[in-house]
Amino acid sequence: MHIDELQPRSVWKHFFDICAIPHPSHREEALGDALMRWAAERGIEARRDESGNVAMGRPAVFGMEDHPGVILQAHLDMVPQKSAESGHDFDRDPIRPRLDPKNPAWLVAEGTTLGADDGIGVAMALSLLEDRELRSGGLECLFTVNEEDGMSGARAIEPGFVSGSLLLNLDGEDEAELTIGCAGAVRTIAELSIPATGAPDGLEWYEASVEGLLGGHSGVDIDKGRANATLLLVGILARTRVALHLASVAGGTAANAIPREARAVVGVESARAAEFRAAFQSEASAVRIALGDKDPGLVAAIAPAAAGGAGPSSCLSPKDVDSMLTMLGALPNGLVAMEPDMPGLIRTSLNLGKVEGAVAPDSGRFRLDTLVMVRSSSDDEKEALAATVEKRLAGVAEYGWTVGQRRPAVSPAWSPDPASPLLGKAVAVYRELFGKDPRVTSTHGGLETGLFRPRFPAWDMLSVGPTIRYPHSPDERVEIASVERSYRFVRELISRL
Numbered sequence: 001m002h003i004d005e006l007q008p009r010s011v012w013k014h015f016f017d018i019c020a021i022p023h024p025s026h027r028e029e030a031l032g033d034a035l036m037r038w039a040a041e042r043g044i045e046a047r048r049d050e051s052g053n054v055a056m057g058r059p060a061v062f063g064m065e066d067h068p069g070v071i072l073q074a075h076l077d078m079v080p081q082k083s084a085e086s087g088h089d090f091d092r093d094p095i096r097p098r099l100d101p102k103n104p105a106w107l108v109a110e111g112t113t114l115g116a117d118d119g120i121g122v123a124m125a126l127s128l129l130e131d132r133e134l135r136s137g138g139l140e141c142l143f144t145v146n147e148e149d150g151m152s153g154a155r156a157i158e159p160g161f162v163s164g165s166l167l168l169n170l171d172g173e174d175e176a177e178l179t180i181g182c183a184g185a186v187r188t189i190a191e192l193s194i195p196a197t198g199a200p201d202g203l204e205w206y207e208a209s210v211e212g213l214l215g216g217h218s219g220v221d222i223d224k225g226r227a228n229a230t231l232l233l234v235g236i237l238a239r240t241r242v243a244l245h246l247a248s249v250a251g252g253t254a255a256n257a258i259p260r261e262a263r264a265v266v267g268v269e270s271a272r273a274a275e276f277r278a279a280f281q282s283e284a285s286a287v288r289i290a291l292g293d294k295d296p297g298l299v300a301a302i303a304p305a306a307a308g309g310a311g312p313s314s315c316l317s318p319k320d321v322d323s324m325l326t327m328l329g330a331l332p333n334g335l336v337a338m339e340p341d342m343p344g345l346i347r348t349s350l351n352l353g354k355v356e357g358a359v360a361p362d363s364g365r366f367r368l369d370t371l372v373m374v375r376s377s378s379d380d381e382k383e384a385l386a387a388t389v390e391k392r393l394a395g396v397a398e399y400g401w402t403v404g405q406r407r408p409a410v411s412p413a414w415s416p417d418p419a420s421p422l423l424g425k426a427v428a429v430y431r432e433l434f435g436k437d438p439r440v441t442s443t444h445g446g447l448e449t450g451l452f453r454p455r456f457p458a459w460d461m462l463s464v465g466p467t468i469r470y471p472h473s474p475d476e477r478v479e480i481a482s483v484e485r486s487y488r489f490v491r492e493l494i495s496r497l
């Protein structure tokens with residue numbers, strides 16, 4: 001098999017055309033231009049909004065004018081990732097797709113992400129739009145910009161940009177799944193501060209660290225029982241029951257990643273140093289045993305900080321370290337609830353993604369920043385949990401801390417509706433074509449459909465797509481046969497709507 005022979009021909013041709021035009025997030029303009037030209041050459045009515053989102057469509061075929069309009073939605077951008085050896089320039093070089101030499105049932109790219117997420121969705125939509133034999137009501141394509149780095153395109157869709165009422169999001173990643181919901185999210189940041197104190201003489205300073213944890217995505221991996229490095233370290237330090245001075249603390253890297261590492265620089269009175277070291281080690285072993293196989297790589301250690309040098313000149317006093325550790329230790333974290341009606345699916349969770357604390361030299365205050373991400377398929381639960389977290393964080397005000405809080409990003413949930421008529425038809429068509437039931441699912445990650453929900457409450461939506469593995473990495477691959485099946489399924493479904 002050669003890549004020129006892949007089926008359905010029209011889908012793959014569009015996909016290879018897309019691969020030839022660089023289109024990483026924030027740089028989708030050339031691809032948008034190409035789509036506008038493609039539509040103009042065929043007399044297809046097309047438009048583009050200020051963000052760069054593109055819509056195009058065709059009217060209902062004769063006799064199907066009273067059928068609901070269908071919107072085929074996909075995102076134009078791709079995540080630009082390349083292998084260490086690749087010299088690829090994502091601003092200039094085309095993506096080079098090829099059959100995986102080790103397993104030719106899959107298409108990969110040479111040294112880069114393939115962009116099947118979501119180039120295959122765009123290609124399927126274009127191919128359906130130009131299919132003269134497909135009898136349907138009004139059919140529109142909606143192509144959004146910047147899904148992968150903030151979903152700003154989807155956020156900017158204005159009412160009237162498209163007119164259909166049934167939306168098929170073609171950004172799914174498993175041909176056997178029909179996705180009918182996604183989590184909404186709140187990122188909440190707290191900026192806490194309190195005057196630092198001069199570090200007394202005679203302290204021994206240690207760097208305490210936790211590392212080697214599995215981490216993972218704070219949405220889809222949050223039910224796997226993996227530890228949060230920051231909270232482990234906080235817990236171990238608190239349970240040593242030794243008065244600690246704190247010069248700095250840091251854990252995690254991002255809201256949407258479970259922290260794998262955390263460290264803190266702490267000072268203890270020389271007379272209690274041996275007791276502290278022993279207590280730290282014994283608490284660390286207890287944690288290791290409790291985690292067991294769920295997160296087997298934990299390494300918790302203490303080592304003398306800044307060997308030979310003087311300790312820090314100012315730090316957080318033991319009393320304020322106490323209030324900080326107590327507050328962080330009391331934060332809810334991880335899995336909160338599973339979907340009651342959909343076995344195995346996560347409903348509500350949160351992740352203390354990043355913590356950073358140190359003395360600010362200019363103000364002489366110890367400043368602690370925290371970043372928490374709350375997710376839920378229920379906007380009410382999301383809101384209630386975010387409020388709980390903010391209240392707990394703000395509780396340190398009682399101990400003299402100054403508290404500032406803000407929410408840099410909020411996205412709405414797309415709550416699953418198992419009674420959706422679109423879903424009912426999709427399940428029936430899937431069964432008929434493939435002789436088995438699809439998995440009906442909801443994702444604890446984010447989808448653009450979540451952003452459409454409050455603006456277009458009347459839309460009936462479904463997310464589907466061929467099987468893609470390792471998206472957002474140079475190993476990204478799409479299963480070739482699944483593209484043909486997914487396309488056949490979507491085409492058949494459209495003709496029945």
Ligand SMILES: [Zn+2]
Pocket residue numbers: 075117118147171
């Ligand atoms: Zn995608």
